[in-house]
Amino acid sequence: MYPVSVIMPAYNEGGHIYDNIATTREVLAGAGIDAEIVAVDDGSSDDTLQGIERAARDFPNVVAARNPYNMGKGMALRTGFDYSSGDIVVFLDADLDLHPSQIATVIEELERGPYDVVVTSKHHPESRLDYPGSRKIASYCYYMIIKAMFGLPVRDTQTGLKVFRREVLLRVFHRLLVKKFAYDVELLAVAVRFGFRVHEIPVAIDFKRELKWGRIRLSDIVNIFVDTLAILYRLRIIRYYDDERQRPQREHPPVLVVVKGCPPPDDVLQRLSVDSNTMIACIADPELTAGNDIMQFGSTESFEMWRSMEGSLFEIVGFLGPGHLPNGSWVKNAVRAFQDKHILAVCGPVLFGPSPTRFGKAAEQVLSTVLVTGPDYYLHSIRPARNVRKGSMDNVFVRSDTLANPVHDSGGISRGIDWIFDRSDDNSRLRYDPDVAVTVEAPPLFVPHLTTALHDAYLKGMSFYDRGQWFNRTWCFVPFVIWMAILSGWLILPLPLYISIAVLYAAIVGITGLLGFDFTNAPLVWLGIILDHAARAVAFPAGLLAGLFKRSGREKA
Numbered sequence: 001m002y003p004v005s006v007i008m009p010a011y012n013e014g015g016h017i018y019d020n021i022a023t024t025r026e027v028l029a030g031a032g033i034d035a036e037i038v039a040v041d042d043g044s045s046d047d048t049l050q051g052i053e054r055a056a057r058d059f060p061n062v063v064a065a066r067n068p069y070n071m072g073k074g075m076a077l078r079t080g081f082d083y084s085s086g087d088i089v090v091f092l093d094a095d096l097d098l099h100p101s102q103i104a105t106v107i108e109e110l111e112r113g114p115y116d117v118v119v120t121s122k123h124h125p126e127s128r129l130d131y132p133g134s135r136k137i138a139s140y141c142y143y144m145i146i147k148a149m150f151g152l153p154v155r156d157t158q159t160g161l162k163v164f165r166r167e168v169l170l171r172v173f174h175r176l177l178v179k180k181f182a183y184d185v186e187l188l189a190v191a192v193r194f195g196f197r198v199h200e201i202p203v204a205i206d207f208k209r210e211l212k213w214g215r216i217r218l219s220d221i222v223n224i225f226v227d228t229l230a231i232l233y234r235l236r237i238i239r240y241y242d243d244e245r246q247r248p249q250r251e252h253p254p255v256l257v258v259v260k261g262c263p264p265p266d267d268v269l270q271r272l273s274v275d276s277n278t279m280i281a282c283i284a285d286p287e288l289t290a291g292n293d294i295m296q297f298g299s300t301e302s303f304e305m306w307r308s309m310e311g312s313l314f315e316i317v318g319f320l321g322p323g324h325l326p327n328g329s330w331v332k333n334a335v336r337a338f339q340d341k342h343i344l345a346v347c348g349p350v351l352f353g354p355s356p357t358r359f360g361k362a363a364e365q366v367l368s369t370v371l372v373t374g375p376d377y378y379l380h381s382i383r384p385a386r387n388v389r390k391g392s393m394d395n396v397f398v399r400s401d402t403l404a405n406p407v408h409d410s411g412g413i414s415r416g417i418d419w420i421f422d423r424s425d426d427n428s429r430l431r432y433d434p435d436v437a438v439t440v441e442a443p444p445l446f447v448p449h450l451t452t453a454l455h456d457a458y459l460k461g462m463s464f465y466d467r468g469q470w471f472n473r474t475w476c477f478v479p480f481v482i483w484m485a486i487l488s489g490w491l492i493l494p495l496p497l498y499i500s501i502a503v504l505y506a507a508i509v510g511i512t513g514l515l516g517f518d519f520t521n522a523p524l525v526w527l528g529i530i531l532d533h534a535a536r537a538v539a540f541p542a543g544l545l546a547g548l549f550k551r552s553g554r555e556k557a
Helices: 017-030 048-058 073-083 100-112 133-150 166-175 183-193 218-237 266-272 300-313 330-339 358-368 370-380 447-462 478-492 495-514 519-556
Strands: 004-010 035-042 062-067 088-091 117-121 128-130 162-165 198-202 204-206 255-260 278-283 295-297 316-320 345-347 350-352 390-392 395-399 413-415 419-422 430-432 438-440
Touching (some): 004 017, 004 100, 017 035, 017 048, 017 100, 073 166, 088 100, 100 198, 133 218, 166 183, 183 198, 278 300, 295 300, 345 390, 345 419, 350 358, 350 370, 358 370, 370 390, 447 519, 478 495, 478 519, 495 519
Parallel strands (some): 345 430
Antiparallel strands (some): 088 162, 413 419
16 A cells, blocks of 8 residues: 555557656656556557556556546546555646656645645746647636636646545545546535635646647537536535535445346447446347347346346346446446445436437437426436435336335335336435436437427326326426416416516526527527427327226226
């Protein structure tokens, strides 16, 4: 175990990663710093991993780690932290734009002052920069935005050399959502919120990349800005980071993930490979071949039969819907909640996207708004962790012994085809965790989306009289009431009241469409919400009548 851990995230640095690790090691040894170097390959497409593994073989204090695909720098740092052991943790970019000779100064500053975090700053008056002017301007503009939003006690969040006391990362890391460019802002903003002391010192930068903008494109700048707004929203408005959540464990009990559809797509298999103690099964037509390492079941019934006989080998069973893609560390994030013995199942949000088209992106925003999802909004958006009554069977983990209980068991969890429910009196068995997120493609506007809305509303109308189907019956009437008020209100309501209702509805739809911060798509989102409500206003009453006639027919029979 080393007192200092230096984490070096690397992506497509194969040409010089070995030499940079060797240089860092020599500099640390020369400064008398007893440190380990944790080098993380973030799913590179070149020979970065081979260079890291070679360094780990040649040098005893080098640890090799990898992400199975490009998960972003923030996730690479989290992976490196999982492999580290030091009480002091240093972040150092693998390209060595920031020379490792500065590590000793940063550590000394941390130990000398009453600080928990020390960052290097390009905007410190004593910094020495060999740095493109365009990057200086962009960095300063971003600093001004961050200062206005968060009031952080530092002038630069983006410089790649930082040092932390381990307890800071233990408290903060597992709460973070941003995996790529704005992860520095999120990390420091949450650390400051929890009362950790942050300090900045000057830095020397020798910019080595030949491209004018390095690796940052215009689309990256837009994404940084959107991510930063999202951090502000989570920090100041919904207070997402204040919730106490347990850290994921590196080792966890055996988990079986059941994927609906065979064979599972390569990107799903790639993401599930992050967790070593996880086995994959799939449910689909027996004629389809899943692969040698994947258990295959021809139907849900055959899976249930196998589970009742041999499924006890797995303490936890996860379910992943067709076309759904799990986020990084999906299994680990779910399993941590089961440390609470009262929790019988864990669900997470089903997020829509990413779509490459304008109409697809607009549909994603429509389907994620409270105006469309109603009380189930948390199932399609990032919200603070809490106990809930309802979760999606396309994204849920359940204790194996709970699955063995009958559906009508009133003591806790029951399952339907599409949903899972907590039937307990104290609402303490089903946990919603925003880190247990999956993504799925949304049916784009307009025809595919409206067809889905019509079908969903009609089925809810048909099921309205079936008390075994759990959905919010009151909310189903909202689109119908809205459109009845708009279409016929001018006949029965005073004109000022009718105009007020119409203006209020338009204002709510307008504000909702802007909350996605995709202003070019806002008109499509507005129209999508209005037409979604119109479709449901027609289909739900039709389903109600069909369900009523069907029920009457059964009673007569």
